[in-house]
Amino acid sequence: MSIEFKLPEAIEKQVRGVQIVAENAMRPDSRRLDDNEHERPTRYVAMMLPQMQEMERANINAAKARAAAKQQTALAQKTNGHGGVAVMDAPPAEAPKQSTANLLLVSIIEMLSWGDAGIYLCIPGGGLGGAAIQAVGTAEQVERFLTRYTHGGPKWGAMAMTEPQAGSDTGNIQTTATFDAATNEWVLNGQKIFCTSGKLALEESDGLVVVWATVDKKAGRSGMKPFVVEAGTPGVIIAKVEEKLGIRASDTAAIIFDNARIPADNVLGDAEVKTGEATKGFKGAMKTFDTTRPIVAASAIGIGRAALEFTRDMLAKEGVRMEYGKPRWKLTSVQADLLDMEAQLRAAWLLTLKATALLDAREENKLESSMAKAKAGRAVSLVTQKAVELLGPLGYSTEFLVEKWMRDAKINDIYEGTGQINTLIVAREILGYTRNELK
Ligand SMILES: Cc1cc2nc3c(=O)[nH]c(=O)nc-3n(C[C@H](O)[C@H](O)[C@H](O)COP(=O)(O)OP(=O)(O)OC[C@H]3O[C@@H](n4cnc5c(N)ncnc54)[C@H](O)[C@@H]3O)c2cc1C
Numbered sequence: 001m002s003i004e005f006k007l008p009e010a011i012e013k014q015v016r017g018v019q020i021v022a023e024n025a026m027r028p029d030s031r032r033l034d035d036n037e038h039e040r041p042t043r044y045v046a047m048m049l050p051q052m053q054e055m056e057r058a059n060i061n062a063a064k065a066r067a068a069a070k071q072q073t074a075l076a077q078k079t080n081g082h083g084g085v086a087v088m089d090a091p092p093a094e095a096p097k098q099s100t101a102n103l104l105l106v107s108i109i110e111m112l113s114w115g116d117a118g119i120y121l122c123i124p125g126g127g128l129g130g131a132a133i134q135a136v137g138t139a140e141q142v143e144r145f146l147t148r149y150t151h152g153g154p155k156w157g158a159m160a161m162t163e164p165q166a167g168s169d170t171g172n173i174q175t176t177a178t179f180d181a182a183t184n185e186w187v188l189n190g191q192k193i194f195c196t197s198g199k200l201a202l203e204e205s206d207g208l209v210v211v212w213a214t215v216d217k218k219a220g221r222s223g224m225k226p227f228v229v230e231a232g233t234p235g236v237i238i239a240k241v242e243e244k245l246g247i248r249a250s251d252t253a254a255i256i257f258d259n260a261r262i263p264a265d266n267v268l269g270d271a272e273v274k275t276g277e278a279t280k281g282f283k284g285a286m287k288t289f290d291t292t293r294p295i296v297a298a299s300a301i302g303i304g305r306a307a308l309e310f311t312r313d314m315l316a317k318e319g320v321r322m323e324y325g326k327p328r329w330k331l332t333s334v335q336a337d338l339l340d341m342e343a344q345l346r347a348a349w350l351l352t353l354k355a356t357a358l359l360d361a362r363e364e365n366k367l368e369s370s371m372a373k374a375k376a377g378r379a380v381s382l383v384t385q386k387a388v389e390l391l392g393p394l395g396y397s398t399e400f401l402v403e404k405w406m407r408d409a410k411i412n413d414i415y416e417g418t419g420q421i422n423t424l425i426v427a428r429e430i431l432g433y434t435r436n437e438l439k
Helices: 009-035 042-079 101-120 127-136 139-150 198-202 217-223 280-317 333-360 366-391 402-413 419-431
Strands: 157-160 176-180 185-196 208-214 224-230 236-241 252-263
Touching (some): 009 042, 009 101, 009 402, 042 101, 042 127, 101 280, 101 333, 101 402, 127 139, 127 208, 127 224, 127 280, 139 224, 157 185, 157 198, 185 198, 185 208, 185 224, 198 208, 198 236, 224 252, 280 366, 280 402, 333 366, 366 402
Parallel strands (some): 157 208
Antiparallel strands (some): 176 208, 208 224, 236 252
């Protein structure tokens, strides 16, 4: 079997198109949007909207086909008398075995983040909320909630899991969802923090947020369910918009739910609590992280590449060139540093490609996606700090973007599971420990 590391020409072509957006609608606005944290990147949003709407249409069709196939499998199992239920991530019989959709996605996101990681995050579409709906929603829910992203003006989606006392410890969520049989509604109460695109989704567009709440605090993870809360729901309050170290163009909101009422069928997956076991809904939504962690890794690599290329070009003007194929002792310390930076990013990119290729082949990638995310989050922090170090005052000055890239980098080691949490997942997967055996 031959191994091919070159991106397919069709993907390279699309990435070159994205580079035009990065160079013209992102880089020129980078500094201004970093200085004015809550201003919106309207030029970028307008340029990305048609492409994102097309992508959302394809996502909906694929999710509907998967959901229909799942229903068919469940029906077949029932009629065969096995009594089993289709496994969440079982590949539908008619699904194509290999696609390059995720490879295209990570390649585009790497390039957008090379343009500007904070601006990239303002991309219109279902976002993390859309990913959760696609992962665990029924075909009807996918259509009902995600069709809005295929037409009209820009709209955003978000996912709110983190609370003041529940970040890495997702099992400690305190937001409650109580069923009101009289009105056939769920009533949500609680507080979410650090919700990416939360304000864009709820206040600035006709979007939605997938909110994690517990229907039974005593039941732990099995009591936790994802609920779709749409813009305009009474009792949903944007309490605060964060001011941050980096990715300052990205909207990060704190949201309060004060007796927020949503329809009964806005719960994703199974509403039943099966004590002692995480529900399929919970497991399914956790599995969305297997698809989104390579995306975060790609974003990290994009920032790192921006910093490396800028540093390399600035040093080249001073006569310091990257040299390949020489033993390390024949290199200057700065040349060795540049090669190390490149190697860090290359290693992270190869891990990301592996995690993504497995995803495209519809194979399990939990280990690889956490490996890629942990490595890329750390690599981009090291690379951008080294860039500032090598460039000295030029790296530290706001005249250039290197200091900004260093600030933007760190988030990749925090959200979608911190570096430590992803390393823990890698260790569990390799050593065969459960969540309870290795904390
Ligand atoms: C800009 C930004 C955007 C975000 N967007 C979203 C979003 O859209 N939706 C959302 O739900 N959340 C979002 N988050 C929240 C993010 O996912 C959490 O901050 C992250 O999961 C860490 O949780 P925490 O902040 O509670 O930190 P903690 O869990 O309190 O962690 C603090 C430190 O302890 C370490 N630690 C914790 N547990 C362990 C352990 N078992 N072993 C070893 N070390 C451990 C962590 O690695 C970290 O270094 C965002 C955060 C930021 C900053």
